[in-house]
Amino acid sequence: MRAVGLILAGGNSYRMRELSNKRAIAAMPIAGSFRSIDFALSSMSNSHIQKVAIFTQYNSRSLNEHLSSSKWWDFGRKQGGLFVFPPMQTADNGYWYRGTADAIHQNLDFLKDCHEPYVVIASGDGIYKLDFGKVLEYHIAKKADVTVICKDLTPEEDLTRFGILKMNEDSRIEQFDEKPMAAASHTVSCGIYVIRRRQLIELIERSVEEGRFDFVRDVLIRYKDVKRMYGYKIDTYWSNIASVESYFKTNMDFLKPEVRDYFFRQYPDVHSKVDDLPPAKYNPGAQVKNSLVSSGSIINGYVENSLIFKKVFVGENCVIKNCIILNDVYLGDNVHLENCIVESHDTIRANTYHTGGDGIKIVDESSERYVI
Amino acid sequence: MIKKEMIAMLLAGGQGSRLGVLTAKVAKPAVAFGGKYRIIDFPLSNCINSGIDTVGVLTQYQPLRLNTHIGIGIPWDLDRNVGGVTVLPPYEKVGKTEWYTGTANAIYQNLAYMESFNPDYVLILSGDHIYKMDYEVMLDYHKSHNADVTIAVMPVPQEEASRFGIVVTDEKGRITEFQEKPAQPKSNLASMGIYIFNWKSLKEALVTLSEQEGCDFGKHVIPYCFEQGQTLTAYEYHGYWKDVGTLGSYWEANMELIDIIPEFNLYEEFWKIYTKNEILPPQYISAEAQIHRSLIGDGTEVYGRVENSIIGSGVVVGKGAVVRDSIIMQGAVIGENAVLDRAIVAENAVIGARTQLGVGENIPNKVKPGVYSFGLTVIGENAQVPADVKIGKNTAVTGNTLPEDYPDGCLESGETLDKAGVVA
Numbered sequence: 001m002r003a004v005g006l007i008l009a010g011g012n013s014y015r016m017r018e019l020s021n022k023r024a025i026a027a028m029p030i031a032g033s034f035r036s037i038d039f040a041l042s043s044m045s046n047s048h049i050q051k052v053a054i055f056t057q058y059n060s061r062s063l064n065e066h067l068s069s070s071k072w073w074d075f076g077r078k079q080g081g082l083f084v085f086p087p088m089q090t091a092d093n094g095y096w097y098r099g100t101a102d103a104i105h106q107n108l109d110f111l112k113d114c115h116e117p118y119v120v121i122a123s124g125d126g127i128y129k130l131d132f133g134k135v136l137e138y139h140i141a142k143k144a145d146v147t148v149i150c151k152d153l154t155p156e157e158d159l160t161r162f163g164i165l166k167m168n169e170d171s172r173i174e175q176f177d178e179k180p181m182a183a184a185s186h187t188v189s190c191g192i193y194v195i196r197r198r199q200l201i202e203l204i205e206r207s208v209e210e211g212r213f214d215f216v217r218d219v220l221i222r223y224k225d226v227k228r229m230y231g232y233k234i235d236t237y238w239s240n241i242a243s244v245e246s247y248f249k250t251n252m253d254f255l256k257p258e259v260r261d262y263f264f265r266q267y268p269d270v271h272s273k274v275d276d277l278p279p280a281k282y283n284p285g286a287q288v289k290n291s292l293v294s295s296g297s298i299i300n301g302y303v304e305n306s307l308i309f310k311k312v313f314v315g316e317n318c319v320i321k322n323c324i325i326l327n328d329v330y331l332g333d334n335v336h337l338e339n340c341i342v343e344s345h346d347t348i349r350a351n352t353y354h355t356g357g358d359g360i361k362i363v364d365e366s367s368e369r370y371v372i
Numbered sequence: 373m374i375k376k377e378m379i380a381m382l383l384a385g386g387q388g389s390r391l392g393v394l395t396a397k398v399a400k401p402a403v404a405f406g407g408k409y410r411i412i413d414f415p416l417s418n419c420i421n422s423g424i425d426t427v428g429v430l431t432q433y434q435p436l437r438l439n440t441h442i443g444i445g446i447p448w449d450l451d452r453n454v455g456g457v458t459v460l461p462p463y464e465k466v467g468k469t470e471w472y473t474g475t476a477n478a479i480y481q482n483l484a485y486m487e488s489f490n491p492d493y494v495l496i497l498s499g500d501h502i503y504k505m506d507y508e509v510m511l512d513y514h515k516s517h518n519a520d521v522t523i524a525v526m527p528v529p530q531e532e533a534s535r536f537g538i539v540v541t542d543e544k545g546r547i548t549e550f551q552e553k554p555a556q557p558k559s560n561l562a563s564m565g566i567y568i569f570n571w572k573s574l575k576e577a578l579v580t581l582s583e584q585e586g587c588d589f590g591k592h593v594i595p596y597c598f599e600q601g602q603t604l605t606a607y608e609y610h611g612y613w614k615d616v617g618t619l620g621s622y623w624e625a626n627m628e629l630i631d632i633i634p635e636f637n638l639y640e641e642f643w644k645i646y647t648k649n650e651i652l653p654p655q656y657i658s659a660e661a662q663i664h665r666s667l668i669g670d671g672t673e674v675y676g677r678v679e680n681s682i683i684g685s686g687v688v689v690g691k692g693a694v695v696r697d698s699i700i701m702q703g704a705v706i707g708e709n710a711v712l713d714r715a716i717v718a719e720n721a722v723i724g725a726r727t728q729l730g731v732g733e734n735i736p737n738k739v740k741p742g743v744y745s746f747g748l749t750v751i752g753e754n755a756q757v758p759a760d761v762k763i764g765k766n767t768a769v770t771g772n773t774l775p776e777d778y779p780d781g782c783l784e785s786g787e788t789l790d791k792a793g794v795v796a
Binding site: 031032033034071255260263264269270271272274276278279280281282283284286287288289290291292293294295296298307308309 | 406407408446447630632638639644645646647649652653654655656657658659660661662663664665666667668669670671673678682683685
């Protein structure tokens with residue numbers, strides 16, 4: 001593959017509320033047994049990209065734990081591999097990453113030492129499968145300077161948290177607004193870009209010199225009319241999870257057979273770190289309806305329209321409806337939860353009641369767990 | 373110089389013919405167990421959990437699945453710079469070339485492998501038992517008793533003792549007598565087929581017995597060491613240990629995992645069992661599904677009813693289907709409204725819609741009554757069973773079967789339908 005991958009996974013979002021208190025968004029658990037960044041990493045690995053750099057900053061420990069070994073994504077190799085770049089102090093830099101462009105700039109030596117002619121830039125909060133080989137072909141055929149992956153969303157969706165694109169018939173980008181209050185179209189940028197490596201180095205160097213640190217605002221949008229920027233529209237599943245509502249909805253999407261079929265049964269697979277947990281166990285009293293259950297879980301109660309992540313214990317007479325129960329949660333007997341996201345490693349005491357009402361409640365009781 | 377205190381040699385070359393069509397295309401250690409594991413995962417996990425990082429796996433019968441499963445040992449952390457897991461098949465030599473003719477002969481043919489690690493002790497294991505055991509504790513016992521050979525033994529009920537190889541010990545744990553399947557057992561301590569040898573004793577015995585036909589540990593090596601006056605001790609083990617050599621015991625051991633707190637608990641944090649996870653996504657349980665007392669593997673989709681069963685990874689249980697007291701292995705598809713009772717469905721087999729397994733009377737199998745018994749219906753791997761047929765008890769079905777293979781849409785109890793040609 002003639003491209004090197006960059007994953008921007010350092011950001012935080014207030015839209016994630018308490019969920020980002022203890023982890024980076026790229027480390028958010030998704031679909032029962034994955035993490036958000038698995039989708040970008042797997043797409044790159046499956047497209048035969050051999051060298052990937054991940055920029056981390058906010059709550060990076062959670063992400064580092066997940067990236068404990070590069071072998072899960074087939075990046076454990078001598079040619080290329082997985083590089084994790086947190087901000088670092090050097091003789092001539094004492095800053096944190098001041099923005100996405102700055103993150104790339106602080107590690108520009110890595111890019112300069114690469115031999116691959118192209119760079120694929122992605123974020124860690126997108127849920128999708130993408131063949132970057134095809135995107136690169138398109139990028140070359142269009143003689144583009146930058147190719148932006150984009151997708152048409154439905155008018156009902158909240159477009160104010162996306163970059164909005166408008167393209168001409170040739171797919172050349174004519175308008176590019178970052179998170180506008182009134183969107184000019186329904187085409188949103190997926191936050192995935194292809195760009196020639198030397199071009200990227202040049203643009204980043206110039207921007208940072210001018211004190212501009214954001215890749216989208218200060219590089220893409222600013223140079224939109226002087227560089228050839230093209231949109232590559234996808235019609236396959238893509239979702240951004242960087243708000244509680246979209247995180248909840250994206251997980252619930254996996255209850256749909258077509259979404260499961262696309263991600264779980266169609267080649268290529270999504271890879272993730274292996275946890276070595278036993279199969280899920282259903283004891284007498286378990287009743288599970290339209291739900292996903294992950295390995296290591298033990299179910300004794302009633303579960304409906306929910307996602308049970310790994311190593312969850314559901315006690316007797318529990319009623320769990322429209323919930324996401326994250327990894328390693330212990331639910332005591334008679335717990336009743338509706339429209340909730342239960343934070344990982346939590347212990348919910350017996351006879352507890354939580355409901356999100358019309359919204360979504362994030363439950364984090366942080367109770368002690370008694371281990372016998 | 374490379375130095376490993378103890379290395380393990382894992383015997384995984386046997387066919388396990390009493391598992392019938394389950395081992396037609398795979399060696400017994402590679403047979404699926406407990407929803408997501410294969411039998412060999414247990415001794416391999418025991419090794420790494422006991423701190424043994426050098427394991428030679430001796431293969432001979434149908435090794436493909438075993439080789440793919442083990443790979444370079446990543447799931448067990450056995451991918452090491454020095455040591456790790458090595459698959460040891462029989463190989464051609466100058467002069468006399470032979471297959472592995474017996475358990476000890478297989479080890480003898482790999483003296484060079486063992487020698488390269490310069491070990492003090494060699495642990496001999498077999499790849500067909502389900503248990504958790506700390507071999508390091510056994511080694512401590514071996515050392516503290518100044519033994520040359522230590523044999524792991526477990527107490528069995530006195531009335532069953534005549535089915536086992538029995539050892540008789542003195543008050544210090546030293547073995548004073550062996551009895552192979554004795555009519556009048558003098559003790560109830562049965563050998564588990566797990567041995568620790570001092571490297572020198574093992575090497576000397578193997579070289580001396582190198583001309584022995586079908587050289588076997590139980591029949592030749594252990595008696596030889598005994599006759600030479602070496603110190604043989606018995607290490608008593610009191611945990612769960614199951615030989616899954618027959619279809620009945622295989623089925624039973626699987627079913628025992630379903631108990632609320634099973635004697636053999638896979639959910640304990642301590643002493644994890646590792647395996648190669650080929651399928652990662654969670655399982656999907658549909659709105660109309662019903663699940664009662666079962667274990668279900670990753671990526672499986674359940675639309676029907678599952679009761680008292682072990683379902684592997686990537687299985688589909690169709691709408692209206694009923695699976696009772698059965699074992700379904702990875703990738704199998706159970707058609708809509710099919711009914712399975714006490715069935716073992718091997719990997720990637722397909723059961724047609726409305727087909728019924730395990731109906732009728734409990735009549736012994738006509739071809740192999742000793743194998744296909746316990747009232748089980750066994751469907752071989754990749755087998756196809758058409759829609760709307762009935763299959764009786766103590767039966768075996770392999771290959772791509774068609775409706776015309778079932779007279780009156782029925783395979784009576786005790787019959788064998790072998791389209792794959794694997795039931796010898």
